[in-house]
Amino acid sequence: MAHAIDVRKIPFEFTEAATDATASASQWHPTQLEWNHMLNGASLTMPYLEPFLNRTMREALTHIDDADLREDIDGFIRQEAQHYKNHRRYNEILKANGYQELAEVEASFEADYTALEKRSLEWRLAYSAGFETMTMGVTEWLVNDRESLFHGADPMFASFILWHMVEETEHKSVAYDVFQKLSGRYWLRIAGLVWGSLHVGLMSRRAYIVMLKKDGRWNQLSTRLRLYKMIGRFFGRAGTAMVRALNPAYHPDKVEDPAWVHQWREAYARQGENFVPVLDTKKQGIPPQF
Ligand SMILES: [Fe+2]
Ligand SMILES: [Fe+2]
Numbered sequence: 001m002a003h004a005i006d007v008r009k010i011p012f013e014f015t016e017a018a019t020d021a022t023a024s025a026s027q028w029h030p031t032q033l034e035w036n037h038m039l040n041g042a043s044l045t046m047p048y049l050e051p052f053l054n055r056t057m058r059e060a061l062t063h064i065d066d067a068d069l070r071e072d073i074d075g076f077i078r079q080e081a082q083h084y085k086n087h088r089r090y091n092e093i094l095k096a097n098g099y100q101e102l103a104e105v106e107a108s109f110e111a112d113y114t115a116l117e118k119r120s121l122e123w124r125l126a127y128s129a130g131f132e133t134m135t136m137g138v139t140e141w142l143v144n145d146r147e148s149l150f151h152g153a154d155p156m157f158a159s160f161i162l163w164h165m166v167e168e169t170e171h172k173s174v175a176y177d178v179f180q181k182l183s184g185r186y187w188l189r190i191a192g193l194v195w196g197s198l199h200v201g202l203m204s205r206r207a208y209i210v211m212l213k214k215d216g217r218w219n220q221l222s223t224r225l226r227l228y229k230m231i232g233r234f235f236g237r238a239g240t241a242m243v244r245a246l247n248p249a250y251h252p253d254k255v256e257d258p259a260w261v262h263q264w265r266e267a268y269a270r271q272g273e274n275f276v277p278v279l280d281t282k283k284q285g286i287p288p289q290f
Pocket of ligand 1: 050079080083163168
């Protein structure tokens with residue numbers, strides 16, 4: 001049976017100006033600037049990474065007859081397309097609000113994916129499945145630690161990121177299933193996990209260094225310490241998802257999604273078309289209610 005993958009076309013409204021929670025449009029978190037830029041950096045990679053995943057999945061589709069898997073791939077592609085379109089709109093605002101230098105970083109992402117495109121389909125599938133596996137850990141981290149990561153943050157940005165995470169759980173098994181169907185080589189799957197995760201992590205780093213330099217913070221010891229602490233938290237949380245994937249019998253469907261994710265889906269399903277699910281980031285625990 002195909003998975004339930006809902007494509008939600010959500011018109012998040014990012015503002016050009018600062019909101020009451022932020023100092024500027026590019027600063028969505030009122031106090032944690034390093035974390036703010038880490039996530040801005042991750043956002044910057046999405047309009048390069050996610051179209052690459054979609055191109056890889058479209059190519060894989062020409063080798064797959066299984067009707068359920070074909071339906072899953074279709075859902076995957078349509079969800080990722082919504083994600084990167086929203087990220088692209090946000091990134092444009094980011095660049096327009098003091099970080100024009102990010103255009104050069106984007107050009108480097110483009111070059112990275114042009115080079116990646118030359119690898120075999122099997123390798124690109126391993127990269128895609130690996131990245132999606134790491135994403136499951138990031139989802140668990142951001143959802144379960146949402147209070148400390150997003151409390152008091154700009155509600156539109158926090159809601160946008162958490163929507164993306166919710167949808168990642170819906171298509172979490174697709175890239176894995178496609179890789180298993182067309183390859184299934186264990187060591188290549190593990191190589192893809194390390195490669196995909198590291199590559200996207202280092203691309204995000206390229207972007208946040210530029211932003212922190214522009215802010216005059218990159219050379220401050222306190223900034224470096226806060227960054228290392230956050231990277232440590234990333235490995236602590238997302239690392240768990242990567243370690244459990246080392247099991248040869250691993251399958252993403254065996255991993256239970258956080259209860260908050262289910263509640264978010266139910267709350268969203270009660271709303272009509274064109275609804276923007278904005279969370280109350282000032283409420284304790286950021287409940288999945290709109
Ligand atoms: Fe996505
Ligand atoms: Fe994804």
